[in-house]
Amino acid sequence: xxxxxxxxxxxxxxxxxxxxxxxxxxxxxxxxxxxxxxxxxxxxxxxxxxxxxxxxxxxxxxxxxxxxxxxxxxxxxxxxxxxxxxxxxxxxxxxxxxxxxxxxxxxxxxxxxxxxxxxxxxxxxxxxxxxxxxxxxxxxxxxxxxxxxxxxxxxxxxxxxxxxxxxxxxxxxxxxxxxxxxxxxxxxxxxxxxxxxxxxxxxxxxxxxxxxxxxxxxxxxxxxxxxxxxxxxxxxxxxxxxxxxxxxxxxxxxxxxxxxxxxxxxxxxxxxxxxxxxxxxxxxxxxxxxxxxxxxxxxxxxxxxxxxxxxxxxxxxxxxxxxxxxxxxxxxxxxxxxxxxxxxxxxxxxxxxxxxxxxxxxxxxxxxxxxxxxxxxxxxxxxxxxxxxxxxxxxxxxxxxxxxxxxxxxxxxxxxxxxxxxxxxxxxxxxxxxxxxxxxxxxxxxxxxxxxxxxxxxxxxxxxxxxxxxxxx
Amino acid sequence: xxxxxxxxxxxxxxxxxxxxxxxxxxxxxxxxxxxxxxxxxxxxxxxxxxxxxxxxxxxxxxxxxxxxxxxxxxxxxxxxxxxxxxxxxxxxxxxxxxxxxxxxxxxxxxxxxxxxxxxxxxxxxxxxxxxxxxxxxxxxxxxxxxxxxxxxxxxxxxxxxxxxxxxxxxxxxxxxxxxxxxxxxxxxxxxxxxxxxxxxxxxxxxxxxxxxxxxxxxxxxxxxxxxxxxxxxxxxxxxxxxxxxxxxxxxxxxxxxxxxxxxxxxxxxxxxxxxxxxxxxxxxxxxxxxxxxxxxxxxxxxxxxxxxxxxxxxxxxxxxxxxxxxxxxxxxxxxxxxxxxxxxxxxxxxxxxxxxxxxxxxxxxxxxxxxxxxxxxxxxxxxxxxxxxxxxxxxxxxxxxxxxxxxxxxxxxxxxxxxxxxxxxxxxxxxxxxxxxxxxxxxxxxxxxxxxxxxxxxxxxxxxxxxxxxxxxxxxxxxxxxxxxxxxxxxxxxxxxxxxxxxxxx
Numbered sequence: 001x002x003x004x005x006x007x008x009x010x011x012x013x014x015x016x017x018x019x020x021x022x023x024x025x026x027x028x029x030x031x032x033x034x035x036x037x038x039x040x041x042x043x044x045x046x047x048x049x050x051x052x053x054x055x056x057x058x059x060x061x062x063x064x065x066x067x068x069x070x071x072x073x074x075x076x077x078x079x080x081x082x083x084x085x086x087x088x089x090x091x092x093x094x095x096x097x098x099x100x101x102x103x104x105x106x107x108x109x110x111x112x113x114x115x116x117x118x119x120x121x122x123x124x125x126x127x128x129x130x131x132x133x134x135x136x137x138x139x140x141x142x143x144x145x146x147x148x149x150x151x152x153x154x155x156x157x158x159x160x161x162x163x164x165x166x167x168x169x170x171x172x173x174x175x176x177x178x179x180x181x182x183x184x185x186x187x188x189x190x191x192x193x194x195x196x197x198x199x200x201x202x203x204x205x206x207x208x209x210x211x212x213x214x215x216x217x218x219x220x221x222x223x224x225x226x227x228x229x230x231x232x233x234x235x236x237x238x239x240x241x242x243x244x245x246x247x248x249x250x251x252x253x254x255x256x257x258x259x260x261x262x263x264x265x266x267x268x269x270x271x272x273x274x275x276x277x278x279x280x281x282x283x284x285x286x287x288x289x290x291x292x293x294x295x296x297x298x299x300x301x302x303x304x305x306x307x308x309x310x311x312x313x314x315x316x317x318x319x320x321x322x323x324x325x326x327x328x329x330x331x332x333x334x335x336x337x338x339x340x341x342x343x344x345x346x347x348x349x350x351x352x353x354x355x356x357x358x359x360x361x362x363x364x365x366x367x368x369x370x371x372x373x374x375x376x377x378x379x380x381x382x383x384x385x386x387x388x389x390x391x392x393x394x395x396x397x398x399x400x401x402x403x404x405x406x407x408x409x410x411x412x413x414x415x416x417x418x419x420x421x422x423x424x425x426x427x428x429x430x431x432x433x434x435x436x437x438x439x440x441x442x443x444x445x446x447x448x449x450x451x452x453x454x455x456x457x458x459x460x461x462x463x464x465x466x467x468x469x470x471x472x473x
Numbered sequence: 474x475x476x477x478x479x480x481x482x483x484x485x486x487x488x489x490x491x492x493x494x495x496x497x498x499x500x501x502x503x504x505x506x507x508x509x510x511x512x513x514x515x516x517x518x519x520x521x522x523x524x525x526x527x528x529x530x531x532x533x534x535x536x537x538x539x540x541x542x543x544x545x546x547x548x549x550x551x552x553x554x555x556x557x558x559x560x561x562x563x564x565x566x567x568x569x570x571x572x573x574x575x576x577x578x579x580x581x582x583x584x585x586x587x588x589x590x591x592x593x594x595x596x597x598x599x600x601x602x603x604x605x606x607x608x609x610x611x612x613x614x615x616x617x618x619x620x621x622x623x624x625x626x627x628x629x630x631x632x633x634x635x636x637x638x639x640x641x642x643x644x645x646x647x648x649x650x651x652x653x654x655x656x657x658x659x660x661x662x663x664x665x666x667x668x669x670x671x672x673x674x675x676x677x678x679x680x681x682x683x684x685x686x687x688x689x690x691x692x693x694x695x696x697x698x699x700x701x702x703x704x705x706x707x708x709x710x711x712x713x714x715x716x717x718x719x720x721x722x723x724x725x726x727x728x729x730x731x732x733x734x735x736x737x738x739x740x741x742x743x744x745x746x747x748x749x750x751x752x753x754x755x756x757x758x759x760x761x762x763x764x765x766x767x768x769x770x771x772x773x774x775x776x777x778x779x780x781x782x783x784x785x786x787x788x789x790x791x792x793x794x795x796x797x798x799x800x801x802x803x804x805x806x807x808x809x810x811x812x813x814x815x816x817x818x819x820x821x822x823x824x825x826x827x828x829x830x831x832x833x834x835x836x837x838x839x840x841x842x843x844x845x846x847x848x849x850x851x852x853x854x855x856x857x858x859x860x861x862x863x864x865x866x867x868x869x870x871x872x873x874x875x876x877x878x879x880x881x882x883x884x885x886x887x888x889x890x891x892x893x894x895x896x897x898x899x900x901x902x903x904x905x906x907x908x909x910x911x912x913x914x915x916x917x918x919x920x921x922x923x924x925x926x927x928x929x930x931x932x933x934x935x936x937x938x939x940x941x942x943x944x945x946x947x948x949x950x951x952x953x954x955x956x957x958x959x960x961x962x963x964x965x966x967x968x969x970x971x972x973x974x975x976x977x978x979x
Contacts (some may be wrong), residue, residue, distance in 0.1 A: 358588075377623060378620045378621055379617045387613075390658065391664065391665070394658060399658075402661075406655060407654070408659060410650050410651045410654060413645060414643070416645060419641070422632075425639050457545075457547070457548060458548055458549070462550060465550070
């Protein structure tokens with residue numbers, strides 16, 4: 001058996017267990033050390049992803065290919081950034097416990113299993129592993145009412161979504177007799193084998209996954225959870241799980257169900273349109289920056305979904321490029337949000353940013369870069385994300401998606417500009433507390449990536465291209 | 474391949490950013506940083522100006538195609554490359570941008586006191602974006618620069634602007650952004666159709682006629698806002714009134730030309746059938762713009778607003794010229810663009826001089842300035858006359874050529890377009906009389922000072938160019954003769970088969 005293809009996942013689980021034992025044995029303040037170990041674990045896993053063998057293993061349950069490597073590297077990058085951002089915050093806010101990196105490692109393991117799933121059963125196992133860890137993380141500030149509420153809300157709605165997903169899986173299994181992706185694809189190549197029951201099953205699977213990427217109309221949990229969860233956890237939510245769930249969605253829809261494109265395409269188009277529109281308009285009225293980012297992420301998922309709705313390799317390539325730029329923009333934005341502290345108290349109102357350009361020009365510049373990038377203004381990276389999904393939509397002749405997409409990005413530009421406006425145009429307030437180096441590092445690194453993506457887009461686009469090709473064999 | 478022997482266009486484009494890096498790297502107290510930023514910005518923009526003069530000298534006026542071409546692969550699999558080059562149409566706009574930037578830096582020398590470093594940095598970034606846009610020979614690169622202009626301009630209006638700066642900055646950004654994203658879709662469609670975004674190739678790739686109309690409308694959405702054409706011009710007066718003087722100069726001098734340049738570079742040569750089909754629409758909008766905004770300008774109480782409305786009217790003449798599709802019309806449009814860039818930029822500087830002294834641009838606050846500021850009154854008069862299109866100044870040649878071109882298309886078009894010249898004389902002379910002539914009655918104007926040497930240094934090159942363009946227009950039009958002739962010929966060649974088919978159907 002070719003067990004080595006799951007080496008990165010195995011390594012991550014071992015690191016998680018080791019930190020768990022270490023934390024229990026040491027008993028004193030171990031957060032920083034275990035976090036460092038966890039970051040090391042992420043790096044190790046990334047190295048293993050790059051070097052370990054590719055192929056199908058575990059009786060066809062698990063696959064390692066260019067697509068899974070791409071998604072895994074992105075997940076690991078997002079998780080590592082999120083963990084670095086939590087180092088200082090967690091200590092200041094009394095949630096510096098060693099379980100935090102352990103939970104993160106476990107959920108990342110789940111995500112990596114998700115993106116490598118070649119069977120509906122593996123898919124569900126990976127999804128549940130990551131979700132359970134995420135529920136706990138959302139409620140990690142357990143003495144904080146809002147955090148507990150966020151965790152509970154996420155758990156209840158997440159369990160519902162998992163139930164729907166499982167129901168969909170059982171329908172698909174019942175009507176096709178297999179859970180294996182390759183076997184499903186083979187069966188469904190004959191159009192007559194697509195019974196209505198199977199289609200219903202696919203719809204349920206889609207709903208379950210749409211919940212995980214918080215696409216409209218399954219987005220209701222997002223603003224509350226983003227707002228309630230400790231900010232570093234929100235960073236994590238907005239990066240790694242989104243990538244993993246999206247990668248899973250791409251693989252599931254294109255590989256086993258690829259032949260039924262016409263059956264699910266319309267659904268994705270609607271979800272995409274609704275997400276873009278809601279993400280653009282609902283964010284306008286927000287005064288809390290974390291809630292605003294929640295709606296912004298809904299909108300971004302809508303744009304990325306355009307690529308899936310197109311259902312071509314170009315579309316998938318567009319999604320993957322979008323996810324790369326999104327992870328870095330999002331992590332960077334939240335790094336700036338975490339830096340919003342006065343006298344040790346975390347601030348979340350947009351008005352707290354008033355006149356930041358005067359009191360902290362570096363931070364203001366970084367946040368402005370992220371905001372302009374999210375609005376999709378060239379030459380920043382966000383523009384290229386949109387460029388490739390819109391290109392795919394135009395190539396496929398899906399003009400509705402393309403036109404609504406560009407128009408909602410104008411509406412979106414309005415609220416992103418509002419943040420630039422309060423920072424640059426308004427009168428300053430008291431300065432923020434000095435930033436820890438870890439925040440500055442993440443903000444600077446992601447801002448540089450976002451600004452200079454345009455200089456070397458070719459390797460990223462090339463990798464996305466190679467990954468997308470795998471799905472269409 | 475490259476007449477200069479080194480990548481001159483990239484150097485002109487990116488050198489301002491190097492200056493920006495120097496500005497960023499200076500440490501010290503506020504006064505040191507500010508003075509350093511001023512000098513660095515001035516020297517950087519002067520070096521860039523010298524480089525673009527080299528470009529001007531080495532430019533081969535007999536060649537219709539692109540010159541000084543540079544190409545670096547960027548996304549080779551998708552037919553996108555970093556490609557730069559200029560032809561007769563774009564080369565003078567590169568010069569216009571690099572000429573106005575040092576003048577803007579000079580004009581902001583004393584009146585900008587807050588965040589000087591950031592201000593100068595923003596201006597240098599703006600210069601990179603403007604020059605890059607005129608040099609880009611790849612559609613994606615063009616789009617990146619075209620949109621990239623929005624960021625620094627948004628900040629210039631919003632941070633250093635007047636009382637309603639937030640409203641104006643947002644209006645400016647959202648208007649132009651909406652237009653541009655629609656152009657993005659057209660870009661993607663053409664990219665898909667041609668398999669490349671190389672402008673030189675796209676110019677030779679015929680687009681399907683059915684697709685052309687949609688592409689044209691998408692381009693129109695973007696360029697009409699930028700020009701600006703009636704009825705999407707409303708962002709311009711707001712942006713001008715609130716922007717600092719130098720911001721207005723760049724806005725009127727260069728940014729408005731980007732729309733007209735877009736028509737000349739993309740709409741007319743790439744979509745000949747659609748351009749011919751939509752020409753009556755453009756003529757209508759332009760004539761409305763010329764007459765309506767001229768009348769609106771007559772009623773303005775604010776000097777900057779008046780000049781802003783006059784810009785809309787002058788740009789209406791430009792769009793008429795472009796869509797006549799004959800040599801005189803397009804030559805006139807180019808001349809008018811260049812002349813308007815110099816003259817309206819200068820007029821905003823003229824207003825800025827008063828604003829620096831009195832902190833208002835309200836017309837009623839001034840009168841009889843000829844008494845205290847004779848030099849100023851002279852300079853103001855030169856630009857007023859140039860703006861009216863007095864023979865011997867740059868304004869005359871462009872308007873005259875456009876009318877000659879328009880009369881070949883339609884008599885009424887020429888007549889109504891020419892009405893703008895008469896109305897232009899009315900509102901400019903009315904403005905001049907109220908501000909400069911009459912008796913000096915306002916107490917606070919008695920101590921007003923005439924121009925300082927720095928301000929004279931700003932105006933001298935502009936005056937010289939205005940007169941030079943009026944007296945010896947061929948030294949400018951010589952640059953684009955070949956390119957325009959080639960464009961007109963290509964356009965009529967593209968339309969001929971369509972006429973034959975139409976004839977065969979009857």
